[in-house]
Amino acid sequence: MKRNRDAPYFSADRRRPLPAALIACAPLIAYATSNTISVFPLLAATPMVAAPLLSLTGTIATGAAAMLMGPLLVLLYGGPYTITHHVALPSMALLTALAAGINRILAHERQQLKSARDVAETVQRAVLPDPPSRIGPLAVAARYQAAERKAAIGGDLHAVQESRYGTRLLIADVRGKGVGAVRTVNGLLGAFYKAAVRVPDLPDVVNRLEEKMQRINTDQSGPGASEAFATAVIVEIPTDCRTIRVANRGHPAPLLVDDGRARLLEPKSPSLPLGLADLPALNTPVPVDLFKLPPDATLVLFTDGVTAARDPRGLFYDPVPQLSRPTPPGPDGLLDALIADLSRYTRGRQDDDVALLAVTRTAGADRQPAPGPGTRER
Incomplete structure (x- = not known):
């Protein structure tokens, strides 16, 4: 059978573990660099990645896990808890809230599409006896x-x-x-x-x-x-x-x-x-x-x-x-x-x-x- 070269190799089901994978990468990067490279930008991105892939609960849980991972890495690998960390945590909380809003918008659009599709199928069934x-x-x-x-x-x-x-x-x-x-x-x-x-x-x-x-x-x-x-x-x-x-x-x-x-x-x-x-x-x-x-x-x-x-x-x-x-x-x-x-x-x-x-x-x-x-x- 022929393969379509433009078709994606990663379906939605395969992309859902991506937010958890990003969080899991944070301790590996911190360990490999002795915490000299900040992983807060990576952790801050995870709730935004989760928004189109997971439910509202999953998106919020992803943001909470990212917020906990940052201070935990500072405690594990040392280093001063600077003003940057104080700014990073509220920023991550704000991004999590924003991701939750995006998740709700996407869920609403998906529901509208499903309703429109149901209407189209109902009309089609009415046309076809x-x-x-x-x-x-x-x-x-x-x-x-x-x-x-x-x-x-x-x-x-x-x-x-x-x-x-x-x-x-x-x-x-x-x-x-x-x-x-x-x-x-x-x-x-x-x-x-x-x-x-x-x-x-x-x-x-x-x-x-x-x-x-x-x-x-x-x-x-x-x-x-x-x-x-x-x-x-x-x-x-x-x-x-x-x-x-x-x-x-x-x-x-x-x-x-x-x-x-x-x-x-x-x-x-x-x-x-x-x-x-x-x-x-x-x-x-x-x-x-x-x-x-x-x-x-x-x-x-x-x-x-x-x-x-x-x-x-x-x-x-x-x-x-x-x-x-x-x-x-x-x-x-x-x-x-x-x-x-x-x-x-x-x-x-x-x-x-x-x-x-x-x-x-x-x-x-x-x-x-x-x-x-x-x-x-x-």
Whole structure:
């Protein structure tokens, strides 16, 4: 896996012991220099270092420990208790009080960010209706998790629609954040639900979504307007539930988890995201790939918030190893295990929204699937 060179090596958890480490360095410096070098400036800095890293109690305790360490070192290693020390102690007390104030300001800002993030996630959940938990022999589960570091409404979406042509699934990631992304999400969801029940062929469903994105771009055209596009995976599971037809529009490939092994369902031919089909010389038909869906296998679709997640060293997350290990049965247990592992991997510092959709074939009819036009069995 590739490492991001700009990612920090020291997460917040690793930085929290830093104030205590600075205090611990003071006696070492005093001992090494026979107390000829004043360590009061170092000790005075510790509560300010603690303010963004520790709680209010921890910040005050750090300042108190620093104030006690200064006179103690004078007693241990000798030297006159000069006017400098009398000035240093009140200065350290003032800096501790200032650090406590900074700590409260930062804590308030963090709480505001959390509240804004909760609102964004609530709005996103209201936009995305919960899919049915079961469609015939298919068990269905979906999850949405807002980014830890952002408070804007995202463009991740998922949808499930049962039709006479089979069960159709959509997962997509719209470019951008905020109100504009929500409008695009709503437009795509409406176009998908309408096409999923009326259009017999999966490529034509994709074309309807492409047409919707083109209309959105036309409506939003004007000075300063940026072109909207969305990566997406559109899936059709026929009524016999033995196969999966997948149209991938520049989106992370879904995973098929079967018999304790996960594999990517990569498209044979790459395609442009929705909204970019009008680019010169690139307006080509979207291929639809055909895969088998064995009994008890689970199809997992996700947005790039999963694969773009990084650990504190900057290494990207790979969901394949996690889903190749034993997981709880059913799509709900599988998604919960995946989200928990993702949170452990990133230490809870998720940079992008995550949308997930999982479908498990629990039982099915015995009739043979009828391959749709333009599909290739894989």
